[in-house]
Amino acid sequence: MQGSKRAERIGVVGLGYVGLPVALGFARRYPTVGFDISVGRVEALKRREDRTREATAEELAESSLILTSDPEDLRGCTFIVVAVPTPIDSHRRPDLTPVESASRTVGRVLGKGAVVVYESTVYPGVTEEICGPILEKESGLRRGVDFFLGYSPERINPGDKEHRLDTIVKVVSGEDAETLDRVAAAYSAIVSAGVHRAPTIKVAEAAKVIENTQRDINIALMNELAVIFERLNIETRDVLAAAGTKWNFLRFSPGLVGGHCIGVDPYYLTARAEQAGYYPQVILAGRRINDDMGRYVAQRVCKAMNLGGTLAKGANIGVLGLTFKENVPDLRNSKVPDIITELREYGATVTVSDPQATSEEARHEYGLDLVDAEGLRGLDALVLAVSHREYLAEGTAALCARVKPGGVVFDVKSCLDRSQVPAGLRYLSL
Numbered sequence: 556m557q558g559s560k561r562a563e564r565i566g567v568v569g570l571g572y573v574g575l576p577v578a579l580g581f582a583r584r585y586p587t588v589g590f591d592i593s594v595g596r597v598e599a600l601k602r603r604e605d606r607t608r609e610a611t612a613e614e615l616a617e618s619s620l621i622l623t624s625d626p627e628d629l630r631g632c633t634f635i636v637v638a639v640p641t642p643i644d645s646h647r648r649p650d651l652t653p654v655e656s657a658s659r660t661v662g663r664v665l666g667k668g669a670v671v672v673y674e675s676t677v678y679p680g681v682t683e684e685i686c687g688p689i690l691e692k693e694s695g696l697r698r699g700v701d702f703f704l705g706y707s708p709e710r711i712n713p714g715d716k717e718h719r720l721d722t723i724v725k726v727v728s729g730e731d732a733e734t735l736d737r738v739a740a741a742y743s744a745i746v747s748a749g750v751h752r753a754p755t756i757k758v759a760e761a762a763k764v765i766e767n768t769q770r771d772i773n774i775a776l777m778n779e780l781a782v783i784f785e786r787l788n789i790e791t792r793d794v795l796a797a798a799g800t801k802w803n804f805l806r807f808s809p810g811l812v813g814g815h816c817i818g819v820d821p822y823y824l825t826a827r828a829e830q831a832g833y834y835p836q837v838i839l840a841g842r843r844i845n846d847d848m849g850r851y852v853a854q855r856v857c858k859a860m861n862l863g864g865t866l867a868k869g870a871n872i873g874v875l876g877l878t879f880k881e882n883v884p885d886l887r888n889s890k891v892p893d894i895i896t897e898l899r900e901y902g903a904t905v906t907v908s909d910p911q912a913t914s915e916e917a918r919h920e921y922g923l924d925l926v927d928a929e930g931l932r933g934l935d936a937l938v939l940a941v942s943h944r945e946y947l948a949e950g951t952a953a954l955c956a957r958v959k960p961g962g963v964v965f966d967v968k969s970c971l972d973r974s975q976v977p978a979g980l981r982y983l984s985l
Contacts, residue, residue: 563741564588566632568657570596570622572607572815572885573674573709574638576720579610580745581636582620588628589620592660597624606913607713608884630664634741637661637686638674638709640815641823642888649678649823651685658686662693665702670729670737672705676820678764678827679757682706683730698730705729705738706756708763713814714883725750728759767820768838773807774817775841778848781809781985785855791985792969809985810968811852811890811940812845813879818888849893852965852985856936857901859963859981865935868902873931873957876941877909877917881968884911891940892921906931910945936963942970951975 563585567578570591578589591597599605600622603612621628629635639653654675661671671690673682687698696702707727712718725746729735739750753759781791791809798804812818821842825835857867879889891907898905908928909917917923928945931937937958939946946954951971955964958980964971966984976982 561737561740563634564632565741566590566629566635566661568629568635568637568661569639569653569675570600571638571640572609572713573711574636575600575605575607576609576711577636577638577674577709578620579614579618580720581741582618584744585634585741587620588632589622590626590629590660591622591624594624597622606884609711609713626660626664629661631666632664633666633669634737635661635665635669635671636674636707637671641675641677641819642815643819643822647822649826651677651681654681654686655689658689659693662690665690665694665696667696667701670703670705670734672707672738674707674709676708676763676767676816676823677760678823679760680827682756682760703730703734703737704756705734706753706759707738707742708759708766710766713885714880721745721747724748726753726759726762727751728753728756730756761824764820764824767817768824770807771812771817771821771845772837772841773805774810774812775844777807777809778812778844778985782851808969809848811848811879811893813888813890814885815879815887818845818879818890846890848985849890850897852938852940852967853894853897853901855983856898856938856963856965857903859965859983860936863961863963863981865961866902867898870903870935871933872898872903872905872936872938873934874898874905874907874938874940875909875928875931875946875954876939876943877907877912877921877923877925878941878943881942882911882944884913884916886912886916886920889921892923894938894940895923903936909941909943911943931957934958934962936965938965938967939971940967942968952977955980 565581565585565587567574567589570589581587603615637657639657642650644650691698710723725742727738727742727750729738742750784791821838825838828835877891895905907923908926914925917925934957952975955976960979963981969984
């Protein structure tokens with residue numbers, strides 16, 4: 556196999572949703588060191604506990620992956636992958652702090668001849684124009700002579716057991732032909748779906764950032780249609796079911812757009828476009844629509860309660876689900892807190908439950924206390940915000956039984972069976 560032509564020693568920096576599967580994948584073929592700055596994260600993985608649930612205890616037990624929080628253990632690695640978060644700040648501008656810090660860490664242990672491949676989502680130019688100079692400064696080595704850069708965008712989909720690292724075509728790139736061959740060979744050894752060779756690092760960076768931008772814009776269209784159809788008293792899911800019978804209709808649905816990818820990546824592209832003197836319109840319009848959906852859901856709940864004779868002020872409202880998507884524990888950049896904040900601003904008492912998330916993280920991220928779902932009874936309104944498997948298993952009738960007669964049920968993902976909603980309840984959805 557092509558990947559066996561070079562005896563690489565792999566280092567992976569960042570052991571989160573992206574880095575851990577990559578590290579485990581490489582460890583099946585190469586000597587591999589997995590590094591994370593969080594001592595707690597490393598110790599948990601050594602105990603075979605993965606809070607992201609991307610790896611099982613058995614996979615961790617069987618792996619030869621060396622886990623460490625000491626950057627010195629990366630010394631001697633010939634192929635280093637950087638897979639750290641790239642968030643946005645409070646002004647929705649790219650926050651490159653994690654990737655810059657990781658570059659400094661790598662630079663201090665970088666050896667001659669090594670390749671450094673970035674998987675973190677960035678705008679075109681970050682790898683070569685920002686990360687490269689940091690590596691040079693910290694290592695004292697010359698890029699393109701003593702060490703080499705590559706970029707291979709992550710395509711991890713948290714909670715997805717079908718589309719995994721080895722089953723998704725991997726885009727690879729390198730700063731020159733020889734580096735590209737080396738990056739392609741390493742990833743080809745662990746990705747059965749094969750690799751796609753991008754002609755430049757900037758092309759690979761741009762490809763990643765537009766993947767999620769495209770989804771963001773399409774979901775924004777669905778959300779705008781949901782707002783329109785609500786005013787026309789038409790069920791959005793019925794319209795989409797009818798339109799979906801056409802062979803080339805793209806199947807997207809309305810909903811909350813959170814997480815660390817779709818709700819973030821477009822801001823990386825627009826920031827770089829503005830640096831180039833172009834001010835995006837369609838992309839930012841889509842972002843505005845999606846960022847406003849939490850507030851929109853809350854306002855519809857309050858309006859429906861008022862029409863039923865229940866004031867939002869003092870109402871008892873339950874919210875099911877807090878994570879950014881179904882069946883994952885990740886709370887980062889969830890848009891459910893937007894619903895909660897808006898409901899509370901109307902004076903409602905809001906109680907939140909989520910079987911996938913931890914109370915500690917909910918409190919740390921949003922100052923929210925989670926309760927057991929069984930405690931959500933006698934509600935004036937219920938918002939099914941995230942369609943976790945636990946809620947779907949409970950069934951529509953049982954979920955609706957939590958709400959008082961005359962109350963409101965808002966089904967954000969349109970996943971409940973409308974025929975099972977008891978008469979007297981007001982059922983709403985996007």
